[in-house]
Amino acid sequence: MQKFEKVTGIAVPFRRSNVDTDQIIPAVYLKRVTKTGFEDALFAGWRQDPEFVLNRPEYQGARILITGPDFGTGSSREHAVWALRDFGFDVVLSPRFGDIFRGNSGKQGLLAGEVAEPDVEALWAIIEAQPGIELTVDLVERKVTAGSLSVPFEIDDYTRWRLIEGLDDIGLTLRDADRIDRFEQTRESWRPRTLPVKQS
Amino acid sequence: MNANTSDTLPPRTLAEKVWDAHLVSKGENGEPDLIYIDLHLVHEVTSPQAFDGLRMAGRPVRRPDLTIATEDHNTPTIGIDKPIADLTSRTQIETLRRNCAEFGVRLHSLGDIEQGIVHVVGPQLGLTQPGITVVCGDSHTSTHGAFGAMAFGIGTSEVEHVLATQTLPLKPFKTMAITVEGTLRPGVTAKDIILAVIAKIGTGGGQGYVLEYRGSAIRALSMDGRMTICNMSIEAGARAGMVAPDHTTFDYVKGRAHAPEGQDWDDAVAYWRTLATDDGATFDAEVFIDADALEPFVTWGTNPGQGVSLSDTVPNPVEIEDPHERAAAERALEYMDLAAGTPLKDIAVDAVFMGSCTNSRIEDLRAFASVIQGKKKADGVRVMVVPGSARVRIEAEAEGLDKIITDFGAEWRFAGCSMCLGMNPDQLAPGERCASTSNRNFEGRQGKGGRTHLVSPLVAAATAIRGTLSSPWDLQIEGEAR
Numbered sequence: 001m002q003k004f005e006k007v008t009g010i011a012v013p014f015r016r017s018n019v020d021t022d023q024i025i026p027a028v029y030l031k032r033v034t035k036t037g038f039e040d041a042l043f044a045g046w047r048q049d050p051e052f053v054l055n056r057p058e059y060q061g062a063r064i065l066i067t068g069p070d071f072g073t074g075s076s077r078e079h080a081v082w083a084l085r086d087f088g089f090d091v092v093l094s095p096r097f098g099d100i101f102r103g104n105s106g107k108q109g110l111l112a113g114e115v116a117e118p119d120v121e122a123l124w125a126i127i128e129a130q131p132g133i134e135l136t137v138d139l140v141e142r143k144v145t146a147g148s149l150s151v152p153f154e155i156d157d158y159t160r161w162r163l164i165e166g167l168d169d170i171g172l173t174l175r176d177a178d179r180i181d182r183f184e185q186t187r188e189s190w191r192p193r194t195l196p197v198k199q200s
Numbered sequence: 201m202n203a204n205t206s207d208t209l210p211p212r213t214l215a216e217k218v219w220d221a222h223l224v225s226k227g228e229n230g231e232p233d234l235i236y237i238d239l240h241l242v243h244e245v246t247s248p249q250a251f252d253g254l255r256m257a258g259r260p261v262r263r264p265d266l267t268i269a270t271e272d273h274n275t276p277t278i279g280i281d282k283p284i285a286d287l288t289s290r291t292q293i294e295t296l297r298r299n300c301a302e303f304g305v306r307l308h309s310l311g312d313i314e315q316g317i318v319h320v321v322g323p324q325l326g327l328t329q330p331g332i333t334v335v336c337g338d339s340h341t342s343t344h345g346a347f348g349a350m351a352f353g354i355g356t357s358e359v360e361h362v363l364a365t366q367t368l369p370l371k372p373f374k375t376m377a378i379t380v381e382g383t384l385r386p387g388v389t390a391k392d393i394i395l396a397v398i399a400k401i402g403t404g405g406g407q408g409y410v411l412e413y414r415g416s417a418i419r420a421l422s423m424d425g426r427m428t429i430c431n432m433s434i435e436a437g438a439r440a441g442m443v444a445p446d447h448t449t450f451d452y453v454k455g456r457a458h459a460p461e462g463q464d465w466d467d468a469v470a471y472w473r474t475l476a477t478d479d480g481a482t483f484d485a486e487v488f489i490d491a492d493a494l495e496p497f498v499t500w501g502t503n504p505g506q507g508v509s510l511s512d513t514v515p516n517p518v519e520i521e522d523p524h525e526r527a528a529a530e531r532a533l534e535y536m537d538l539a540a541g542t543p544l545k546d547i548a549v550d551a552v553f554m555g556s557c558t559n560s561r562i563e564d565l566r567a568f569a570s571v572i573q574g575k576k577k578a579d580g581v582r583v584m585v586v587p588g589s590a591r592v593r594i595e596a597e598a599e600g601l602d603k604i605i606t607d608f609g610a611e612w613r614f615a616g617c618s619m620c621l622g623m624n625p626d627q628l629a630p631g632e633r634c635a636s637t638s639n640r641n642f643e644g645r646q647g648k649g650g651r652t653h654l655v656s657p658l659v660a661a662a663t664a665i666r667g668t669l670s671s672p673w674d675l676q677i678e679g680e681a682r
Contacts, residue, residue: 017524018403018503022642027621031274031288033248033295035356045644068524070404073437073503074640075621076339077246078355099407099439100339104355156371157230169357170257173234173365176225180262180367183224183236188471190464191238192327194306195265200325200457200591 001109003166004139007090009063011135011146012053013124017068021101024072024080038079039086054087058131064091066115066123072101081108091137093144093153095120106159107169111139113153122149139163211478213375214444215410218350218475222333224367232369238332239344240362241318242269242305244296245623246337250360251299263366264304268327269296272317274623275310277586277613289624303363316589316615319343319557323427324591326456330445330472335362340557340639342433346426347453348445348475350410353434373440374484376409380417382491387672389567390425391559391637391656393417393489394432395497395507401487403505406438409485412477413443417491423452424563431558432639435504444476496671498544499641499654501532506641508544510659510671516540535643536651537631544669547653549633551582552664553646554610554657556620556638560588562595564637564657569601571661571672572608578667583610584626586618610664622647635663 029041046052053059065084071094072080081104084092092110095117105112115123126146127133136145139160143152155163162169173180212220224234240263247269254261261267274289284290293310300307308314314321319340322328334344334351337359344351358368380393398405411433418426426443433441443449450469453459460468499507500514506529508515517529517540533540538547554560554568565587577583585605587593593615596602602612619626620638622645628634630649637660641652653669662670 018528020503020640020642022621022640022645026644026648027273027623030245030623031286031292033252033292035249035252045648070437073403074339074434074642076337076353076355078249078337078357081355096404096407098437100353100355100434104357107355107357158227158232158371161230169369170253170259170361170364173361173367173369177365179225179234180236180365184366187236188467190460190468190471191332192329192458192460193265194239194268194327194458197306198457 001166001168004109004111004163006136006138006140007063008134008136009090010059010061010132011064011066011127012059012062013127014053014065014067015124018070018073019067020074021072021077021080021098022074025077025083030077030079035082036086038083042083042087061088063088064093064135064137065089066120067092067094068120069095069117071097073098076100078104078108081105081110085110093120106163109163111137111155111163113137113155115144115151115153119151122151211481213477213481213483214348214412214442214475215350215373215375218331218333219372221331232371234367235333235370237335237362237366237368238266239322239327239334240267241322241334241336241341242267242359243272243318243338244292245273246356247299247359248292248295249356250363251303253360254303254363259364261303261305261363264306266366267305267363269300269305269307270315270318270321271296271310273617273621275616276624277616277618277626280310280614286625313590313594316592317557317560317617319431320561320588320592323347323423324456324589326453326459329453329468330449331475335368339434340431342439342441343427343431343557345430345433345440345442346423347449348442348472350440350442352439373410374408376406376411376438376485376487377483378411378413378487378489379415380413380489380491381415382417384417384491384494387658388494388496389656389658390421390428392494392497393491394429395499395504395654396489396494397487398432398436398505399507400489401436403435403503404437406433406436409438411436411438411441413441418443419446422563423448424561427561428558432504435639445472496656496659496673498659498669500536500538500544501529502535502641502643503528504639504641504654506532507654510544510669512544514538514540514542514544545674547633547669548667549581549635549663549669551584551628551632551634552660553584553619553634553636553638554660555584555586555588555618557588557617558639559637559657560586560592562592565592565596565601568657568661569604571658571675572665573604575608575665577609577664581664581667583608583664584613584619585610586613587615589615619646621645635660635669
């Protein structure tokens, strides 16, 4: 994973709340067996509308998505994060995220930062007054800057550290695989096993 | 022993006990805990990239004996003996088969007696047990919490992590008690309880929490009913929902293929009895629901929190205070093509879907069949019944439910996720309206432009008879029932 410290780029004012992962990427697009190539599937149900905010010329090449509350609720599909990444987004800011989506984001180098609702409104207002304006998201300082406005965002310390260092979770866990071995030696014999197969 | 219940510990909740028993190591300085995973369920949609990651890193599956796979999300529900017509679906299924063979993972393929929706298969095999940790790359993994297990959905990166290490780095959840006291009236079911809970706390209300469902109305439910409730915890934003194990749980598990036997059974039950939340344990949040007051429930909008009693009317967004909720309601009514003030019972449907990991177990099918028995479906309404697993299908046929269903004019299908999410050909056409026993009424979920009303199996059945959203109560009023 690439190291992540600061992103400067165009931000999209995404005035919607309760955007579940079925809206981010409908299930029909989940049939691929790769992690890439999902950019066309992002918000597929809304993309045909020429007025849809992502279709507007001033937001082409955007790297930052700023949404209303409860973004990424519902299905666990990590494809939602891949689709946002493939489309070019490095950052999503929202007052509140679905738990699974937020966890998935951190594992794919997508910064999911929580911004207070009034600050989201203020950021939207600035962007809509100057469409195409570049914002800076600073993960080290945990703040978003739009022109003269600078507002904080929240992200947990651990995810922030992993993003900054570009660390992979499995590698981190396996650094100390002995502790897993030790735990397994204490597991009770009655805990379920899938193998050998037993017939009912 | 992990299953340590020392008297010196402070009072703990069910969720905290299960968490503590799976701590491989406690996180320090803001790091997450490392949690051991007892059971990993795998399906075709969220696993290919995870297996690919293992292959690229040269890592094996650490515990194939704690892992099991089934094909469910995009499998067809008719003509299952033929090659899958959709090429990308077929590729995904074939990829799962290849991955399971290569990594030594047990797989139940289409046509196998244990094939079915992953959340129906685990409990039915006796693999889902009290006090264990269960994960799957599917948000409805919360279903297994009905056994007093800690069960939650994970993303594909986490699937890879569990395959490689049998653990997950996780921050502890907060706990929320959902207490449902009283007695459900006839015609009111577990599905109505959970739809009422979600309407009360909202789709974000459970975020960061494990929900524990408690109270006399929960204790009175069967395992199938408890699974329906825990299944939809994610629709309230919670990754997991749990019910303390009791006699109902033990009776359900006992004798199943992978249930403990002999001394192991006695040891297991002795431990399971210690899991219930201690007196004096505190929850971070509490919610109360009056079971006596509940009526059959139905959603009118495009998220599962947008629900009301079936006897009610479509709400007026103007009366919603929260500006985001109001905007969401306005957009939902436009998508659903509904006018504020319309009685829910005046809404006509084009289709009824009876199935999904929420409501496709044998009791759900029995409930549905009990209402439609001897009747004919409404003209012009397509009724699709999809059992949760091949075994449920066989069980239903042994009881003659298939005959009741086909005589009614409904389609009797093979097992899978089907029209719950429309990854296979079972989809709504644009503009079609469906009463569905599934879990999500999101825009386009059951097919692009499709409109979904979430309901219980009893409401689905009554709706299929009348052609408009209805409950068994409406049939009684007409003198058709009993």
